Amino acid sequence: MTTAQAQARIEQLRAELVRHDERYYREARPEIGDFEYDALKKELAELETKFPELAAGETPTQRVGDDRSEGFVRVKHRMAMTTLDNTYDETELREFHARLVKAIGSDDLAYTVEPKIDGVAVSLTYENGKLMRAVTRGDGEEGDDVTANVKTIRGLPHALKADEKSGDDLFVTAAFPEVIEIRGEIFLRDAEFTRINQIQEEAGEALYANPRNLAAGTIKQLDSKLVATRRLEIVLYGLGACKPIQAGFDSQSSFQAQLRAWGLPVVEKFWAVRGIDAVWASIGELDAMRRGFAYATDGAVVKLDQFLQQAVVGYRGAGQAARKLSPRWACAYKFAPDRAETRINAISLQVGRTGAVTPVAELEPVLLAGTTVKRATLHNADEIARKDVRVGDFVLVEKAGEIIPAVIEVVMAKRTPECVAYVFPTECPVCETPLVREEGGVKWMCPNVACPEKVRRKIEHFASKASLDIDGLGEEVVDLLLTKGLIKTIPDLFRLKVEDLLPLKKSGEVWATNLVNGIAARRTADLWRVIHGLGIPQVGAASAKDLARRFRSLDALATAGLNELVQIEGFGEKTAEAVRKWFGEETNRAMVAELQVAGLAPTPPAEAAAGGALVGKTVVLTGTLPTLSREQATEKIETAGGKVSGSVSRKTHYVLAGEEAGSKLEKAKSLGVPVLDEAEFLKLIGEN
Numbered sequence: 001m002t003t004a005q006a007q008a009r010i011e012q013l014r015a016e017l018v019r020h021d022e023r024y025y026r027e028a029r030p031e032i033g034d035f036e037y038d039a040l041k042k043e044l045a046e047l048e049t050k051f052p053e054l055a056a057g058e059t060p061t062q063r064v065g066d067d068r069s070e071g072f073v074r075v076k077h078r079m080a081m082t083t084l085d086n087t088y089d090e091t092e093l094r095e096f097h098a099r100l101v102k103a104i105g106s107d108d109l110a111y112t113v114e115p116k117i118d119g120v121a122v123s124l125t126y127e128n129g130k131l132m133r134a135v136t137r138g139d140g141e142e143g144d145d146v147t148a149n150v151k152t153i154r155g156l157p158h159a160l161k162a163d164e165k166s167g168d169d170l171f172v173t174a175a176f177p178e179v180i181e182i183r184g185e186i187f188l189r190d191a192e193f194t195r196i197n198q199i200q201e202e203a204g205e206a207l208y209a210n211p212r213n214l215a216a217g218t219i220k221q222l223d224s225k226l227v228a229t230r231r232l233e234i235v236l237y238g239l240g241a242c243k244p245i246q247a248g249f250d251s252q253s254s255f256q257a258q259l260r261a262w263g264l265p266v267v268e269k270f271w272a273v274r275g276i277d278a279v280w281a282s283i284g285e286l287d288a289m290r291r292g293f294a295y296a297t298d299g300a301v302v303k304l305d306q307f308l309q310q311a312v313v314g315y316r317g318a319g320q321a322a323r324k325l326s327p328r329w330a331c332a333y334k335f336a337p338d339r340a341e342t343r344i345n346a347i348s349l350q351v352g353r354t355g356a357v358t359p360v361a362e363l364e365p366v367l368l369a370g371t372t373v374k375r376a377t378l379h380n381a382d383e384i385a386r387k388d389v390r391v392g393d394f395v396l397v398e399k400a401g402e403i404i405p406a407v408i409e410v411v412m413a414k415r416t417p418e419c420v421a422y423v424f425p426t427e428c429p430v431c432e433t434p435l436v437r438e439e440g441g442v443k444w445m446c447p448n449v450a451c452p453e454k455v456r457r458k459i460e461h462f463a464s465k466a467s468l469d470i471d472g473l474g475e476e477v478v479d480l481l482l483t484k485g486l487i488k489t490i491p492d493l494f495r496l497k498v499e500d501l502l503p504l505k506k507s508g509e510v511w512a513t514n515l516v517n518g519i520a521a522r523r524t525a526d527l528w529r530v531i532h533g534l535g536i537p538q539v540g541a542a543s544a545k546d547l548a549r550r551f552r553s554l555d556a557l558a559t560a561g562l563n564e565l566v567q568i569e570g571f572g573e574k575t576a577e578a579v580r581k582w583f584g585e586e587t588n589r590a591m592v593a594e595l596q597v598a599g600l601a602p603t604p605p606a607e608a609a610a611g612g613a614l615v616g617k618t619v620v621l622t623g624t625l626p627t628l629s630r631e632q633a634t635e636k637i638e639t640a641g642g643k644v645s646g647s648v649s650r651k652t653h654y655v656l657a658g659e660e661a662g663s664k665l666e667k668a669k670s671l672g673v674p675v676l677d678e679a680e681f682l683k684l685i686g687e688n
């Protein structure tokens with residue numbers, strides 16, 4: 001490879017990795033699997049080693065990803081959070097050991113082997129035994145404060161358990177450290193992942209690729225009430241800063257014992273072994289048992305056990321930037337994902353409710369991770385072009401915790417001359433309208449509002465459980481009504497008559513009557529269900545509820561201005577603009593009017609106490625109040641017409657703070673948001 005070729009490839013790899021980092025860390029919606037990502041990063045690292053003159057400047061190999069996002073207070077870690085070097089290869093694992101033997105001067109090294117849980121890294125700070133703060137990894141130096149969300153995790157003690165031991169055990173001390181950072185991983189069990197994705201699917205919203213992405217997306221929700229509805233879990237295993245230093249433990253295994261003694265959730269199994277052969281045997285044991293775990297385990301973390309030895313070997317630094325990157329004393333051995341090779345028989349296109357056209361590979365059925373796979377997502381036109389996927393190609397299909405298998409790469413050696421490059425259509429496969437590129441995105445969209453497929457999916461969404469929840473109006477019935485020409489639009493549903501339906505089914509009187517009654521019964525459905533059912537881009541169930549609370553009628557919502565919409569807590573400009581744009585379109589306004597003429601009269605949310613002291617006000621709760629529980633305080637705020645929010649922003653009207661109020665109180669002060677104690681709060685709402 002010439003220097004010029006290397007330079008071109010390095011630039012290409014860097015750009016690609018930056019894009020994937022963005023998708024992975026910030027949007028929690030990756031396009032490629034870890035294995036493929038690691039392979040790209042490895043190729044880049046090798047090129048940079050081979051051509052050191054090209055290695056200068058910002059490069060993804062020299063930094064950890066960055067998960068920091070808008071809306072959170074940023075907090076510096078006392079000790080940087082690093083990422084581990086990965087390997088999929090036994091030889092590399094043995095080289096890791098050889099380097100340590102050389103550095104320490106002994107080949108009898110003690111290691112721990114822990115399951116690597118595929119979750120979201122977090123650092124918890126306990127001060128004198130009390131949980132004060134939870135912060136994401138961020139860029140390694142500074143992360144987002146997610147304390148309120150982490151506190152919703154069941155099974156995570158907010159106070160450490162005092163030791164019962166008398167103190168004669170060297171490794172388990174009675175007193176709590178003044179300050180200790182404990183590192184761990186937030187994750188979701190597979191069953192919980194499936195449950196939440198089902199809800200997403202019913203709501204017509206994008207599915208999460210795997211439990212890790214869902215956990216990452218959840219921990220970054222601004223509304224901790226929503227977080228509490230999802231069963232996040234946490235496991236703790238790592239030590240960050242600690243004051244006084246070491247506080248009585250001197251090894252990873254004694255630290256694990258201490259975590260357990262404090263009542264913290266820890267990995268269900270870990271191995272303390274000597275020598276690399278024993279490490280390798282433990283990894284084999286873990287691999288054999290991990291499929292029985294209720295959560296995704298994608299590898300094993302091997303750590304040098306003794307903290308003193310860890311200090312001797314230290315960290316791999318980033319040259320002039322004096323930044324710790326990855327510890328030399330630890331290594332992640334990752335299990336290769338479940339993959340299978342099969343042939344692509346066809347590429348089909350799905351048109352969604354919003355008009356997004358998604359390419360899907362129709363596969364020769366193949367057994368993968370215990371299930372028969374017939375279809376795999378190809379994500380979008382750019383991904384097809386990048387991987388040069390063609391009909392007739394043999395491809396590797398991967399299923400690594402994802403519900404939807406993905407095509408990873410083409411087996412080029414097996415490509416036959418008949419395989420011609422795939423040309424992404426320029427027209428909608430259903431209505432033949434020329435496709436347009438999604439604004440600022442990678443998707444191709446069918447812009448035709450009358451596209452039959454979009455119409456079908458819109459009606460399905462309107463009737464679905466997550467929206468109007470109309471009895472008896474599932475996908476099959478919607479399909480039947482459309483093909484028989486009985487409905488063309490959503491308002492047509494409310495004009496259906498029993499006699500129109502009778503010819504559709506043999507002796508279908510009961511069915512027809514029930515369906516018509518079922519639809520009629522939902523004329524007065526909750527307003528938020530109707531708003532959600534309209535299918536406004538960006539507006540899920542939670543936003544629909546916010547809109548219903550704020551505007552209380554479709555007419556008020558339809559005429560709401562952009563500045564009114566952005567006032568809503570948790571509404572970004574993107575959502576506000578989407579709402580504005582939707583109601584700005586003549587066809588949409590006409591449909592809403594038609595619905596009202598057809599008798600749709602949604603029920604607004606229960607009125608807050610008339611003239612309640614907190615009408616239109618947003619309140620953030622923090623700390624422990626002297627007499628009120630969190631639930632009681634929330635109820636009082638809502639009864640007084642206010643809304644409880646999980647995070648402090650400029651839109652917050654009051655912060656109700658109790659004892660041990662943490663970062664939210666600081667943020668309130670810095671933004672000049674009025675802070676109330678319980679007595680002042682009760683006075684404000686007229687209860688004292």
Ligand SMILES: [Zn+2]
Binds near residue numbers: 453
């Ligand atoms: Zn179309």
